[in-house]
Amino acid sequence: PSKERHVGKLIQDRLPPSAKDLLHLAGKLGRELGLPVYAVGGFVRDLLLNKPNQDIDLVVEGNGIALAKALAQELGGRVREHQEFLTSVVIFKDAKGAESRIDVATARLEYYEYPAALPTVELSSIKMDLFRRDFSINALAVRLDSTPFGQLVDFFGGQRDIKERVIRVLHTLSFVEDPTRCLRAVRFEQRYDFRISTSAERLVKNALDLKLMDKLAGPRLFGEFKHICDEDNPLACLVRMDQLGILSAIAPQLTLIPTRKALLQTLQDMLSWYRLLYFEKIPQAWLVYFLGLSHGLPYADTSDLFLRLGLPENKRGEILNQREQMRAVRGRLEAWQKRQNGQTSKVSALCEVLAPLSLESLLYLMAETGDEDLQKKLSRYITQWQHEKADISGDDLKELGLPPGPLYSHILRSALKAKLDGEALGRDAQLALAVTILREKQEVDFHKN
Numbered sequence: 001p002s003k004e005r006h007v008g009k010l011i012q013d014r015l016p017p018s019a020k021d022l023l024h025l026a027g028k029l030g031r032e033l034g035l036p037v038y039a040v041g042g043f044v045r046d047l048l049l050n051k052p053n054q055d056i057d058l059v060v061e062g063n064g065i066a067l068a069k070a071l072a073q074e075l076g077g078r079v080r081e082h083q084e085f086l087t088s089v090v091i092f093k094d095a096k097g098a099e100s101r102i103d104v105a106t107a108r109l110e111y112y113e114y115p116a117a118l119p120t121v122e123l124s125s126i127k128m129d130l131f132r133r134d135f136s137i138n139a140l141a142v143r144l145d146s147t148p149f150g151q152l153v154d155f156f157g158g159q160r161d162i163k164e165r166v167i168r169v170l171h172t173l174s175f176v177e178d179p180t181r182c183l184r185a186v187r188f189e190q191r192y193d194f195r196i197s198t199s200a201e202r203l204v205k206n207a208l209d210l211k212l213m214d215k216l217a218g219p220r221l222f223g224e225f226k227h228i229c230d231e232d233n234p235l236a237c238l239v240r241m242d243q244l245g246i247l248s249a250i251a252p253q254l255t256l257i258p259t260r261k262a263l264l265q266t267l268q269d270m271l272s273w274y275r276l277l278y279f280e281k282i283p284q285a286w287l288v289y290f291l292g293l294s295h296g297l298p299y300a301d302t303s304d305l306f307l308r309l310g311l312p313e314n315k316r317g318e319i320l321n322q323r324e325q326m327r328a329v330r331g332r333l334e335a336w337q338k339r340q341n342g343q344t345s346k347v348s349a350l351c352e353v354l355a356p357l358s359l360e361s362l363l364y365l366m367a368e369t370g371d372e373d374l375q376k377k378l379s380r381y382i383t384q385w386q387h388e389k390a391d392i393s394g395d396d397l398k399e400l401g402l403p404p405g406p407l408y409s410h411i412l413r414s415a416l417k418a419k420l421d422g423e424a425l426g427r428d429a430q431l432a433l434a435v436t437i438l439r440e441k442q443e444v445d446f447h448k449n
């Protein structure tokens, strides 16, 4: 690199103490062992962009496993080695007791597979390691064992591209080497509001023309799709992938016809609504988007699509199952609404209809319906009704002298129903209801005998 830049101060100012300490520790150990050690990849990119990123990846020139072992010892953790690739993971407990991991790789010259390329002797192994990466913005490194601490290593114009907000590949074979990079390019472009460079865009198109997507194994595609669904704006990624022809290259059913796109937008809004409400993402956000992507497709096409997208067998079963369940529920919901128009439908009946559905399906139904009233009801069900409990308990029934038996759950269910329907609000009303049910039962028993 021509102009030396040190990012020790950025590290000091921008990172939480735990990450800072770790980087300094890795540097100190590198110095002691005589091993140049670098933080690389997304972590460095996000440091320069001032975005939080807890995923520290280290690369060592020399024996990475030795450094990993020393690190594990200092941190009171352990090392999981992959001897054949000379990579390892250090697993340890952070200050809060949570399990934390750091990948430690070894930079090796022999990784490089294009012998025609360059006078290899002149390349350091870190340069090789970085050259194998996807985009210039991901090919930055910070040297940790140097003094002063934190020399930025930028062989391929990563800093410039961050400044110019552009996604550039390092060589023309990048997408051939790994076609998932087509999806990654879009993901980073949309996440950071960058733009894919003209030449990289041409190379993506070229990769699609070469049908390279067909060669991609399902699980890798699934991994990428899941990453996309975890972004803040997955739809923007999908729209761009559609525009570049990536979606149709993966599967013709995937094209974003207007109805599907509109539904995906609503789904995304629902998921943000949920996140704002509960301060957490729903665990399987991807499943909601996959339901959206298969909107309007017949069962067989959906099954094929999910097979192509590499869903693991059990997940494919789960999502197909949820689709079928929703079909059944839609009919019952319609009947419930008709009764509602006649003023005879009850909240408790709605809750029974919705009970078999997963959270993902509930959100999906909420997005799918154009009916504002139903949408409101579904939202109340998600936030309130499904969690509601009777205000009386088994202990109360015991005090009323009820002997153990199935009547307990019958009465508690009735109390809950009456509460949901506004017919018995509060403990007293529900106790009275319990007494009434008990009396009726006694009368029936009396007449039976």
Ligand code: CTP
Pocket: 040, 041, 042, 043, 055, 132, 133, 134, 135, 138, 139, 178, 180, 181, 184
């Ligand atoms: N990488 C690559 N080609 C891929 C996947 C990854 O070159 N197909 C490299 C990139 O240098 C990337 C690093 O491996 O920075 C780590 O990959 P990953 O953890 O998937 O990505 P991050 O860049 O950390 O992105 P994110 O913020 O989404 O985790």
